Amino acid sequence: MHFARRRGGPMLAVMTTTERLEPATGTTTADTGTAGTGRAAGVALMLGGGLSNQFGAATGALAFPVVGPAGVVAVRQWVAAVVLLVAGRPRLRSFTARQWWPVLGLAAVFATMNLSLYTAIDRIGLGLAVTLEFLGPLAVALLTSRRAVDLGCALAAGAAVVVLTRPQPSTDYAGIGLALLAAVCWGCYVLLNRTVGRRVPGAQGSAAAAGVSGLLYLPIGIAVLWQHPPTPAALGCAVAAGVLSSVVPFVADLFALRRVPANSFGVFMSVNPVLAAVVGLVVLGQRPGPLEWVAIGVIVAANAVAVLAGSRAARR
Known part of the structure; x- marks a missing residue:
């Protein structure tokens, strides 16, 4: 594959841009006299959350040789479940069948997305897997638009994907396929999340x-950890990855959304593939080539332009 990698590559957080909790109020510091300070703090929070996300992935990589991707995914899912259940406090007994069906669909998407993505990361590296997965929400945004600028963004992103996945002797097609499956899941998450948001109040869905x-993931995790008993160090890495990739970004984004406009948040989150590639390079020694860096930049730029164009159209 185009990215030099190590077996047992890192994991990515289940929580993505579309999973962040919205702030309790629509008021931001832009409505006050402290807009500059508030936005600077918001940018710092988003940067910290994004870096924590990717460093959590690198930490999870240390547990891959012992428990494999499925074992780390299971622990990661358990940590995410505890965090979100405590934060969202869903009133499960009051859910109706109309509310449960999209919630169950969302759960299936969570489960499939994370296992396919983590396995892809193990095969093709952090930067490429995250970049390809990022195509999911971008595709949803572009397919639901009729603006000419979005057609240009789609063509640019498509060309970048061709560069990233071009056939070479070392190309791992299974890894690419798994990353694209994760992208499909993320796109489905965006669509399902809209339905859940309409039917279930707050973050309960x-x-x-x-x-x-x-x-x-209880039976999967138990079976994997039984067959591959984790060492204390491996288990600690898996739990730490869940904290770094779920708890920290969750809190950081919650406060950031109170300080920056939603469109600015969306644009900034577009840099996550770049952060993933940088962390993969520094921590894991995964080295994208010059063309891969350009392709990642093009996909990031396409998403940023699409978000900005959408926010401007909404204000008209």
Whole structure:
């Protein structure tokens, strides 16, 4: 593959841009006299959350040789379930069948997305897997738009994907396929999340879905950890990865959304593939080539332009 990698590559957080909790109020510091300070703090929070996300992935990589991707995913899902259930406090007994069906669909997407993504990361590296997965929400945004600028973004992103996945002797097609499956899951998450948001109040829907997904991973996790007993160090790395990739970004983004406009948040989150590639390079020794760096930059730019164009159209 184009990215030099190590077996047992890192994991990525289940919580993505579309999973962040919205702030309790629509008021931001832009409405006050402290907009500059508030936005600077918001940018710092987003940067810290993004870096924590990717360093959590690198930490999870240390546990891969012992428990494999499935073992780390299971622990990661359990940590995410506990965090979201505590934060969202879903009233499960009051859910109706109309509310449960999209929540269960969301849980299935969680489970499939993380296992496919983590396995892809193990095969093709952090930067490439995250970049390809990022195509999911970008595709949803572009397919639901009729603006000419979005057609240009789609063509640019498509060309970048061709560069990233071009056939070479070392190309891992299974890894690419798994990353694209994760992208499809993320796109489905965006669509399902809209339905859940309309039918279930607050963050209760996402919390319930995370809880169900955690339950789904109980037999998988128990079986994997039974066959591959984790060392204390490996288990600690898996738990730490869950904290770094779930708890820290969750809190950071919650406070950041109170300090920066939603469109600015979306644009900034576009840099996550770049952060993933940088962390993969520095921590894991995964080295994208010059063309790969350009392709990642093009996909990031396409998403940023699409977000900005969408926010401007909404204000008209």
